[in-house]
Amino acid sequence: MAEVQPTRMELIKLRRRIKMATRGHALLKMKRDGLIMEFRDILEEAKEVIGGMVEKYESARERLAIAMAADGVIAVKSIALSCHTEPSFTIKKKNIMGVVVPVIKREKVRKRVSERDYGVIGTTARIDEAVAAYEELVDAILEVAELETTLKRLIEEIEKTKRRVNALEYRVIPDMEATAKYISFRLEEMDRENIVRLKKIKAKMAKT
């Protein structure tokens, strides 16, 4: 506080900054609350999607186990040789309160039996069910990946905003207010000194 010049100009500037910081603080608080609300909504959705993915994983494992048991590892491996397509998707961006989150535009991995790269006559429904279960699982994984990334980005932004709000609330604004208080005290003090000084001069002049 020692380096602060206790001038009226400085006080005016400081008061302007305090006003701005208070407005910023309110805005940041609103942003934080908004982000938290958005996070909660997405979290609920993510919980549902992750639960679905876990279920799909269990089901896919069971379907694969049945296919491997009934048709044999040889048949399953042989079908796996024909399932070569990797899921294709493009990542776009979406803005949630200034936070850029990914939006995965993907083609559905789940295909109909007639669209798959293996013949129908030489295979069984068990193979279809296992393939379908894994295709659905890949779809669910991509959906979870999108939501997880969004949640991570939101958490980072909430943390950042929270730090800023706290810094403004507990450090920046109180410090500036203290400085403003100090400056106005100093200015008042200087005014009083001036009055005293003027009074003393007036008294001296009256004596002479």
Place this chain on the structure above:
Amino acid sequence: MALLRRISTKPAEWAYIVARVRVMSRKLIPREDYNKLLNMDIHEIARYLEESEYKREIDELAYKYSGMDLVDYALSLNLSRTYSKLIRISKGVPRQLIVQYLRRYDFWNLKNIIRGKMFGFPREEVEATLVIAGEYDEQFYRALMAKETIEDIVKTFEGKPFYPILDKLVKACPLAEFEDELDKFYYQSLTSISPETIDMKYFLEFIRMEIDIKNIKTILRLKTEGAEMDEIVPKIVPGGYQLKEDVARRLAAMELDELMKSLEGFWFHEAIKDVLREPLSRIEVYFDRMWAQKVVSKSHHFPLSILPVLSYMLLKKIEVDNLRILARGKAEGLPTEAIKEQLVIV
């Protein structure tokens, strides 16, 4: 195949092979044992296999595989060897018919080699999917796998009746369509035999019934996925016993519920009449069970024909499948009920 166009056989021709098959049939696992096996854990099943016909294959492959993979490959190898033995011990018309029937494995292997080549899979992985039980031996397939391109593989079969199908693949035919065409060719080549004796007629009936099972499974699988008639019809194998192309076309045009009801009157309906609402993978088991029961029953009626041989081949395949279901089901921790549902016990 030309040799098979007009076939007439005498009962005496079947005597030797049927006698051998009878002896081999006695070594099949009796149906009562499946209940015992259902209550065993994976180690007990492995021990059971070690004391059975599968010991040789398990010992032989133990250096390469372990656990469930060992059981899987040992069972497949045993099946291949059993089928190869049938070819070896038969001669004349019985041999020709067995070879023709086992050509399904040649097509299976060919499909796998082409898949592997097309998508650049390592040779060892493709090799592990081969079942050497048809006309061609291991050396032939090794040579085929060593070929650089699919075109080179296809060229090997120039002059063969199924060459046009392979040639179509090279000219950018979708893989699934090619595989179905190959399977259809297989069944068509079997049904093109003109029977002159009653036992040959029953061989054809066996094939036609198998086609019926294939067709109804195809229709149900595609219908469940909401496929239209136009998508289903090209997948129908012509020459079915009751499910001929026109009937299949009619069924393909129906809604699934209506279709299920329309199955009444077909020889396989009895198997599924009470389980129409179950998942398709389970309905398929009922079809297989029904199919096997029919074959076994027919083979008793015609003891001096191809039927006892085909019946044995089918039962051996079912045994291998059942053992695999039991072992893998236990290893994967599937509930006993789920394992039992997949077993085909005849």
